[in-house]
Amino acid sequence: MRYIEPHAHMVSRTTDDYVAMVTAGCKAVCEPAFWAGFDRSSSKGFYDYFRQLTEYEPARAAKFHLPHFSWLCINPKESEDLVLANEVIDLIPEFLDKPNVLGIGEIGLNKNSRNEMTILERHVDLAAQHQQLILVHTPHLEDKLKGTQLIVDLIKSDSRIDPSRVLIDHVEEHTVKYVMDAGMWGGITLYPESKATSPRAIDMIEAYGADRLWMNSACDWGVSVPLAVPYAAMEMRRRGYDDETIDQVFYKTPLAFLSQSQNFKLN
């Protein structure tokens, strides 16, 4: 099979993971900027991180013949400090011309606070000003329902943003319809302990179709599985799906969304 991994934090993973992903059929990996597991002490740390995402990591992936793309932002987990967050957002335009940058992400909310919303609004404005795609992180667990609705409502209220150029990630059964009804795309994250399992993800795709829903591993420094996407493909095969449908779900659908960025090119 062939597949695209639309959301993976490869800076946290080993080269063995690159080998396993390519061996399983991965044709491209996309890496949103995220929280490092600890708060960075200054915007200089983000400058280095953005260089890592746009220079070093693509070169590391290229050693395994895997095209690497990235999204830039300050994650909502670090948005409570408005001074830091604004400094980081001011850095982003310098990196938007890098050849592997797809857009602004993963932005969003974490605890649904006022400062998080202020920084989300700045990110959305930045995307609108630079005609960038948007990738959204939705909050965890009990905060997801409220956060997803707040995020979708904010983006819908900005007439400069085309909903079809926005992907709302980490949807679950109680948020997927809200995202689909808004005309946006949805991402289903396959985690062992939270978010969604493969069977639940496939249930959602059976209910809402694969036209605007993708699956990702969001593998990072926490409990996560870098091969979760091909494992989900195996689960679809177990349910009786044919190769053509599996190719649509795991390759053509993410390709359709990501190709809206002129930087997303596969050989």
Place this chain on the structure above:
Amino acid sequence: MKPAKPQNPVDLYFMDARSKLIDIAAFMDRVEREGATDDFRYQAFLEALKELGQADRARSVLLSLSDPTKELIPAATTKAACGAWPGKG
């Protein structure tokens, strides 16, 4: 979307669901044994179990465990989520 030749979901998933059901039962026994039943997360868990008696169960369970409010909070004092809304109790 459905496969051309759908498999029987009970054939595919019964053993997995059976295993998880027993894990839930053992979890509840453990919490009771240790006298931790007044924890708001466990109380939310018991409330969510009631959603299994009707259709659309996965969505209903998730809604039961969610913050139902609409307003932004003044400030984030933690980064973590605990899986149940503390305001419900």
